[in-house]
Amino acid sequence: MEKQRYAVVGAGALGGLYGGLLARAGFEVHFLLNRDYDHVVANGLRVDTRLGDFHLQDVHAHASVETMPPCDVTIVGLKTTKNGLLKDLLPSPTREGGVVLVLQNGLHSEADTAAVVGPERVLGGCCFLCSNKVGPGHIKHVDQGRVVFGEYGDHAIDVTPRVQRIADEMVSAGIDAHATGNLPMTRWKKLMWNIPFNGLSVALNASTKEIVDDPDALELAETIVREVHAAAAACGVNVAEKAIAATIDVTKEMVPYDSSMRLDFLAKRPMEVEAILGNPIRAAKAVGFTMPHVETLYRELKFLDRRSR
Numbered sequence: 001m002e003k004q005r006y007a008v009v010g011a012g013a014l015g016g017l018y019g020g021l022l023a024r025a026g027f028e029v030h031f032l033l034n035r036d037y038d039h040v041v042a043n044g045l046r047v048d049t050r051l052g053d054f055h056l057q058d059v060h061a062h063a064s065v066e067t068m069p070p071c072d073v074t075i076v077g078l079k080t081t082k083n084g085l086l087k088d089l090l091p092s093p094t095r096e097g098g099v100v101l102v103l104q105n106g107l108h109s110e111a112d113t114a115a116v117v118g119p120e121r122v123l124g125g126c127c128f129l130c131s132n133k134v135g136p137g138h139i140k141h142v143d144q145g146r147v148v149f150g151e152y153g154d155h156a157i158d159v160t161p162r163v164q165r166i167a168d169e170m171v172s173a174g175i176d177a178h179a180t181g182n183l184p185m186t187r188w189k190k191l192m193w194n195i196p197f198n199g200l201s202v203a204l205n206a207s208t209k210e211i212v213d214d215p216d217a218l219e220l221a222e223t224i225v226r227e228v229h230a231a232a233a234a235c236g237v238n239v240a241e242k243a244i245a246a247t248i249d250v251t252k253e254m255v256p257y258d259s260s261m262r263l264d265f266l267a268k269r270p271m272e273v274e275a276i277l278g279n280p281i282r283a284a285k286a287v288g289f290t291m292p293h294v295e296t297l298y299r300e301l302k303f304l305d306r307r308s309r
Helices: 015-024 037-043 080-089 111-117 161-172 183-203 208-213 215-234 242-253 260-266 273-286 292-308
Strands: 006-009 029-032 045-049 054-056 060-062 073-076 099-103 122-135 138-151 177-179
Touching: 006 015, 015 029, 015 045, 015 054, 015 073, 015 122, 015 138, 015 161, 037 060, 080 111, 080 273, 099 111, 099 138, 111 122, 122 161, 122 183, 138 161, 138 183, 161 177, 183 208, 183 215, 183 242, 183 260, 183 273, 183 292, 208 215, 208 242, 215 242, 215 273, 215 292, 260 292, 273 292
Parallel strands: 006 029, 006 073, 029 060, 045 138, 073 099, 099 122, 138 177
Antiparallel strands: 045 054, 122 138
């Protein structure tokens, strides 16, 4: 079977890594770049990863979507704070009917993409990944790397051939990719990590290691994990109880890591407060469930987000 052509919209820590791995494996990958465009054209894309460092010299780099060819799969790796750009970015690479794989944090993150290309052409997924962009055209992948994705919807949907094909191609490129028939459960399981550890990393000005090494911070994090787990159940998504301990354990085992939200805060960039905390709070409230610890953290982050900018 012929390999699919990929586009990467948002070639940062996530898109640069996964797109780079696909390109290294021989897939045709087109990267939309902003400030890094001239650097990547001149110097290529460098990826430092525990999967084996590599440097792509010849990159299909684009400064504008207008020069991008139609692609079979467009990966959206932008932060949700930039979703207002999607109406201008997606029509070109998807113009011949390709699907969009939304790999963004939070809950209901696919809705903005669905509004542009239609929900029937949208896949959604979560990345369990410790990766940072450390310089122009330079990605540093430090731990984890699993990506789980499936058909977009508010209920379980069996794994479709198009989802499985993308997963198989990613695996062939060395990516720890998994197809799922239950995207809502995948998103809530990721929120069980993202809400406490992204949120507390900013509120406490601490790395993940500092949080899990301190008994009071760890207790607060576990309280929030349990609160998010209960909210998922209230919303009809039954995540296994063992996922609570697994969320804490995997954080204890990972290398010391600055969360994406903390890096955004320190750089005075908008934080993904609404996607990661606001949307789950509102979804839970819609079914009569409240998350008091998450709501307190949400208000703190909203204040810090406004003040930093």
